[in-house]
Amino acid sequence: MAPGNPGRLIRSLAALALLAAAVLPAAVELAGPAPFAAISPLSGATTDRAAPPRSALAQVQARLRAVGAAPTVDIRRTGDPANRITLVLLGDGYTAAQQDLFSRQADQAWRALMDIEPFRTYQGFFNIRRVEVVSPTPGIAEADNKGRRPGTPLGMHFWCEGTARLLCADEAATARLAGEGSGPQYLIALANSSEYGGAGGTGVTTLAGGSPDAGRIIQHEIGHTVGDLGDEYDSAPNDADYPNLSNQGEDVMRRDHLKWWRWLGAQSPDGGGTVGAYRSANGVYRPTADSVMRTLGGSYNLPSREAILEQIYRRVDPVDSAEPTPGEVTGRPRLTVHPLPLAGGRSLQVDWKVDGRPLQPQSPDHTWYDPTALPLLPGQRVTVTATVRDTTDWVRDEAFRDQRMTRVVSWVLTG
Known part of the structure; x- marks a missing residue:
């Protein structure tokens, strides 16, 4: 099923309800596409590159960003934003007196992301921007508010769709406060909370900025957002429409050149054996015994690294x-x-x-x-x-x- 399909989203949400029973904690998420601006190829190139069409959501967000953007700080600039992916970090539930706290937690988040491959090697492909959103009150909605709208600027709240650790944000408000970018960008919203939770794969990647696991959460959630990766844990939905999940075993993948067939037999980067087809309890195969998409704190397996790099190169020119x-x-x-x-x-x-x-x-x-x-x-x-x-x-x-x-x-x- 294609990314963003409502059926796929429903299956992802259904699986989230089972996460609390998992033996090892895994971050929670929504599945769906993230919006990106297109990059035109450099004049004189012999390689023709068609820009991907912008989704309706991306067009709406672009219009919203034109007004009401919050003050921003370029905290790391590796090159022209037109040919970089900008990580835009926004905070919710941080008062004026807590902006230093947000700054520290934002720095910890993006540095944790750049500490895992392939982001470590390709960190020069990213700019980092911080958006200083001031909240009238500290913290966000952590309890189940039964559908009542949160009172913070980004509307961040746990118990999204009735799932305790699913942390959602108002995507339209987040896009408006982020402001219009001159190139492709990912919006990352940090909640002023020490609770465990986050979301990835949607227009806004979220995490609890004060959680002890914040760095590991963003590594997992960005895998959804950037690489369109699926969850590899046993209680994840049995949806194999991701580059790192398959309904077919190793023999069929090799015979029919499916999924990660090129990687079969390769040594896993975390030293945990070779790339193959490991069957989860939900009946779906994953490339390795373990990875950051299965257990927080791990590494991306080789098929997932390739998927992330391919998505990056769809947005930047070498x-x-x-x-x-x-x-x-x-x-x-x-x-x-x-x-x-x-x-x-x-x-x-x-x-x-x-x-x-x-x-x-x-x-x-x-x-x-x-x-x-x-x-x-x-x-x-x-x-x-x-x-x-x-x-x-x-x-x-x-x-x-x-x-x-x-x-x-x-x-x-x-x-």
């Missing part, structure tokens, strides 16, 4: 900019590309060619080429290309790598 403007070039200027940065000593691969023939890199990071030494005859035209490619072994879908994770920039020089 190249920020190029100089001079790709296309016809006058003279022999230095040619430069600016790939998005990776952390941990990694970088996107850059290969240079002239008329299809490889060129020796002239810079340590391979980001520029000086064509002054090219032996061109008067009137001779050559094409110099820079191919920027993410070669990470966390992606095994080579067709996706070619389409979304590879960018070719071309210049035409005349002798």
Whole structure:
């Protein structure tokens, strides 16, 4: 069933009622799509990338953001928001005197997210923005209010849909207070509460900012929101319409090239064995014995990492900019590309060619080429290309790598 389908949502909510009986705690969530603005490809690229259509919810939220936004602070900026995913952190139930508390809890939340792969390596693909929403009273609605509207700016409350640990927010109010962004963004709402709970996969990811498990909760919930991942615990709904869940066992996946068939037999990143097809009590198969989508504090398994990276690359381009403007070039200027940065000593691969023939890199990071030494005859035209490619072994879908994770920039020089 497609993301956002009401039947899928109902099954997710039904499963949440069973979470309290689970042996290991797992964060609670709603299933559904998150809104994103589209990014246009850089001028001069040879790879054509169609922007995904905006949902009706995203269009409404964009209009709401145009008025009434709260004060914001850019607490981490890695690049132009037009080619970054901005994590927008808002607080609910924090009074004017508690804004420092919200700031500390917001910092703890996004840092916890950037402490887990693949977000750690790809943290340069994200900007972080804090929105200072002042509540007239401290705290949020923690008790079952039987449908009464909470009195805080974001309307955050536990007992959403009758489930104690399901923490919901007013998505329209949250979008309006977040303000319009110039690129794709995820809205993350922190409640001024020490209770355990959260939600992910909807237009607003939520967590209790004061919970001792807040860092682990956001790691789990963002898996829903960014990667469209499903829950892998035994009491989750038996809905396999997620990249990390399957109704088919290992033999059928390998035979028919289904789901995570490319990863079968690969070593799990948490050292817990190999990727296979592990059957949960609900009858649905998961890729590994355990993961952060099954038990808080774990790691994303390899199929889930790939799913997250694919969603990220659907929203950002691997190249920020190029100089001079790709296309016809006058003279022999230095040619430069600016790939998005990776952390941990990694970088996107850059290969240079002239008329299809490889060129020796002239810079340590391979980001520029000086064509002054090219032996061109008067009137001779050559094409110099820079191919920027993410070669990470966390992606095994080579067709996706070619389409979304590879960018070719071309210049035409005349002798």
